[in-house]
Amino acid sequence: MSGTLYGVGLGPGAPDLMTLRAARLIGGATCIAYPTLAGGQSFARSIAADLIPAGIREIVMDLPMATERRSAQAAYDKGAAEIAATLETGEDVVCFCEGDPFFYGSFMYVFSRLSGRYCIEVVPGVTSVTACAARAGLPITARNETLTILPGPLEEDVLRKRIAAAESIALMKVGRHLPKIRRVLTELGLADRSVYVERATLAQEVILPLRDAPADAPYFSMILLTKGTDPWL
Amino acid sequence: MSGTLYGVGLGPGAPDLMTLRAARLIGGATCIAYPTLAGGQSFARSIAADLIPAGIREIVMDLPMATERRSAQAAYDKGAAEIAATLETGEDVVCFCEGDPFFYGSFMYVFSRLSGRYCIEVVPGVTSVTACAARAGLPITARNETLTILPGPLEEDVLRKRIAAAESIALMKVGRHLPKIRRVLTELGLADRSVYVERATLAQEVILPLRDAPADAPYFSMILLTKGTDPWL
16 A cells, blocks of 8 residues: 655744644654755755655755746656655655745645555645735735735736736745836835845844835735735724 | 733634644643624634633623624723733733734734834634635635635625626635625626535535525635636646
8 A cells, every 4th residue: 555645734934833743753753754955955854854754765846946847847746756765665655845835835746646556645734925914914804895816926017917906915035026016006005014124033134114125125024014004904 | 010912813724734833822722712703603713722721711792683783893892902901011922813913803903002102913724715615625826816715795796796707716705695795706607607505614504506505604604716727736
């Protein structure tokens, strides 16, 4: 009988913001898998580090820099094949994912390759959206308000249209798209309502009004805003 | 010195989907607070039940049925006053919230009353959106896709317009709004792509194609859909 593949969300970064289930699965793992970027450290692995049993097998999926789509697919192909070979022996594999596996998570790429062939359990995690809101002290959505999640790499006119039509908004993956996003928010008169959050819940966390956000925002940064008056008062 | 108020997200329902931080705070609590609905059991308290130390103080905020807005505000006023009185003695209070405190969470109403006056730490939790996606095996959003969260109680024409304009969608608080939502999704040709999830991660969990969803959906139900082809393949 084949092993089970666990796609485990590790939350936004602080190790104690992973779930009890994630911690139990990691502590009992004999084989883990995770992505790295261009030979660098794995953020996901760093979140789980203190819980990983010594000497267990580690399947590393090394991804090229973001824009090389075909090579990324090849890295996931190779990783999925290694994971499948392990599952075939009856061993379970615990695959790490920052945040939540199905919310912009790298685990989707493994899931799409192995779904239907093996038993897969997805363990949801705390997303960066609510972690940023918690850290910024900004209740992001209440009652019958809508929340729109927008990736920063979207084209400027698409962003403008979607931001104009939305109520509460979380802009993800800000990074080098910060000037474009700031321009759109300023045009729409929303810049002064916007909060910039970088590396939420980690020691290097930064929380600033958008106007003070640094020019060199990292990939793991977000902008949050609400348009409403405080409807919960 | 005043105590600290912790607004703790408990996740979608399965007790082991709370975070390690939430579990530690509950296990060390001397005073907890949580809402109940019309004298019923507290769902939030039931998630945490096994971790609550025996004999500690419990502040119960009993809310009337959903539509009586003014009485709900009065219940939060009273609860916030009790919490404040406890904090004044230097004691910490751990306030429970299903899901995440700032994502349609009841804790917002306590936060708005005590913010600025006391030290408040918000502990994010796993939201029902990603819990439902995980349980339904539906990667909800990848790459540069957008995700729109819509509350089911919205007016039919508002829902139609927002659903038509969105990409991936999570419809929250479905309950008695199911017929209206199903009508809109059918009109838009999206019903066959939609998944219905009820009480995700609990023993009573139900996951069905939308066409098979029960007429008497509970408040804790959700509809998920993605419009794209699978972009992660």
